[in-house]
Amino acid sequence: MMITMRRRLTALLMSASTLCSAAAHAEPTVAIVFMGDVMLADHPGQRIKQGRNPFAPFASILDSADVRVANLECVIAQGGKAEDKPYTFRAHPRVLKLLTRHVDAVSVANNHSGDFGRTAFAEMLGRLDHAKLPFFGGGRDLSQAHTPLLIERKGLRIALLGYDEFFPRSYEAGDRHPGVAWSEDEQVVLDIRRARAVHRADIVIPFMHWGEEHQPRANERQRELARLMIDAGADAVVGTHPHVTQDIELYKGKPIVYSLGNFIFDGFDDADNNTAWVLRLNVDRTGVRDAHIQVGRIDRHGTPYPTGSPIPIDLKATALAAPSP
Numbered sequence: 001m002m003i004t005m006r007r008r009l010t011a012l013l014m015s016a017s018t019l020c021s022a023a024a025h026a027e028p029t030v031a032i033v034f035m036g037d038v039m040l041a042d043h044p045g046q047r048i049k050q051g052r053n054p055f056a057p058f059a060s061i062l063d064s065a066d067v068r069v070a071n072l073e074c075v076i077a078q079g080g081k082a083e084d085k086p087y088t089f090r091a092h093p094r095v096l097k098l099l100t101r102h103v104d105a106v107s108v109a110n111n112h113s114g115d116f117g118r119t120a121f122a123e124m125l126g127r128l129d130h131a132k133l134p135f136f137g138g139g140r141d142l143s144q145a146h147t148p149l150l151i152e153r154k155g156l157r158i159a160l161l162g163y164d165e166f167f168p169r170s171y172e173a174g175d176r177h178p179g180v181a182w183s184e185d186e187q188v189v190l191d192i193r194r195a196r197a198v199h200r201a202d203i204v205i206p207f208m209h210w211g212e213e214h215q216p217r218a219n220e221r222q223r224e225l226a227r228l229m230i231d232a233g234a235d236a237v238v239g240t241h242p243h244v245t246q247d248i249e250l251y252k253g254k255p256i257v258y259s260l261g262n263f264i265f266d267g268f269d270d271a272d273n274n275t276a277w278v279l280r281l282n283v284d285r286t287g288v289r290d291a292h293i294q295v296g297r298i299d300r301h302g303t304p305y306p307t308g309s310p311i312p313i314d315l316k317a318t319a320l321a322a323p324s325p
Contacts, residue, residue, distance in 0.1 A: 027284035028154040033065040034207065034279040036240045036260035037073040039112075040091035040099070043266040044302040048095050054264045054303040055102040061278060061294055061306060062102050066153045069160065070263065071209065071240045072099075072106040072135075075113055076127055080120025088115035096131045105149055109137025109162035109180045110209040110241065114171030121171075122178045137162020137207065138173060138180040145173035145181040148195045148204070156285065159201035161191055165210040165225075166241060183208070185228060192232040202285045208239040211246065211259060216272065218246050218258035226256045235287045238279060244272045248313065255281075255291055255313055266302030274298040280310070290315065 044054050055062065062068050074089035076096060082088045089112050099106070106128070113121055121138070128135050136149035148159035163183035164171075173179035188206070195201045206229050211222050218226075218239075226237045230251050237256045239246070246259035260277040268274055276296035282289045291313040296304035 027286065028156065029282050029284050029289060030067065030153045030156045030158065030203075031065040032067040032069065032158065032205070032281045032283060033062060034238045034257075034260060034281070035062075035068070035070040035103075036263040036276055036278075037110075037243065037265050038070045038099075038103075038106075038263050039073040039089050039265045039302070040076070040095040041074050041089040042302070043300075044264050045091050045095060047301055047303070048098060049092070052303075053098055054301070055098060057303065057305045058278065058294075058296065059102060065280065067151055067158065068102065068104045069207065070103045070106050071110055071207065072108055073110055073112050073240075073265070075116050075120050075124050077116060077120035077123040079123050080116030083115055083117065085115070088112070090116050090120065093127055096127060096133065100131050100133045103133065105134045105136065105151065105160060107137040107160070107162035107207045107209070108135050109145075109164040109207070111164060111166040111171075113138055113164075113180050118178050125178065136160050137164070137209075138178070140173075140178045142173045142175050142179075145179065146187060146191050148191065148199055148201065150199055150201065156203065156283070157199075157201050158203045158205070158283070159195035159199055161188075161195065161204070161206045163188060163206060163208055163210075165208065165221075183210070183225060185225065188225070188229060189232040192229060192234055196233055203235050203283050203287070204233055205236050205238060205281075206234055208237065209241045210239055211242045213242050214244055214270075214273070215242055216244055216246055218249075222258055223249070226258070227251050230254050230256070235283065236281055236291075243268065245275055245277050250315065250317060253315060255288060255315065257293075262298060263296070263304055264302050265298065266300065268298075276304040288315065
């Protein structure tokens with residue numbers, strides 16, 4: 001099954017090996033890696049308690065990047081009360097030690113940040129601050145939730161924005177209460193433009209939580225919003241939430257990776273749900289210079305393992321093939 005998945009991905013990315021291989025470039029290049037859904041409760045949390053490290057198989061790949069970004073698909077807290085919903089994920093604060101070792105920034109813009117209420121969410125933000133692990137896509141109020149996280153590497157200023165688009169719209173930040181950033185079109189455009197004009201970002205990347213679960217293709221709403229964000233000034237758009245990988249699009253020469261799938265997550269039997277993509281974007285002041293995806297296989301404990309060599313995304317292609325059903 002994994003061979004089939006690799007063939008799908010190879011067709012999707014069109015194996016170009018000469019991406020931007022022209023002469024030496026004067027601008028410094030910064031490597032950013034994006035992981036999909038990282039859920040550190042349940043089996044992954046138990047294995048961490050036992051001294052195991054679910055990040056370990058990917059450690060060398062993650063460590064080769066300048067910036068490592070993940071979607072934190074759980075609340076890290078000890079307080080709060082579980083919401084009335086089918087799945088709730090709360091990880092013990094002990095997981096922060098490994099998280100900070102392997103990740104430089106987390107998006108909290110997802111449908112599980114509010115699993116144990118606003119008290120637990122606020123506790124998590126405090127714990128992330130104490131651990132010196134930057135977060136984005138949420139905050140103690142609406143203003144913080146929509147403020148980009150700014151990361152500077154090699155003189156390059158990178159702005160990360162995070163948005164949740166999973167209905168019901170029940171855990172949005174407000175003027176006086178904590179929560180996540182919601183992807184209201186007008187606000188998203190304003191946030192991206194402000195990231196450049198006010199925060200003076202060289203690179204702007206929205207990290208989305210959107211789409212339909214278990215669907216291998218992005219829906220029309222995802223496509224419309226992604227293109228809107230690039231029109232507003234985003235250099236790339238990256239997504240999570242469907243628990244499977246989705247198709248990739250080039251719009252005005254800029255990559256849209258609709259879903260990276262799961263990264264650290266247990267509880268799934270299907271091979272599609274247990275396929276992880278780690279996206280690497282090499283960026284400079286002109287935008288994304290080149291990109292590739294490392295495929296991973298997730299075992300029954302929720303631990304991902306790299307499979308094969310990284311597969312490049314052809315940024316010069318006029319179109320990218322969609323994955324077969």
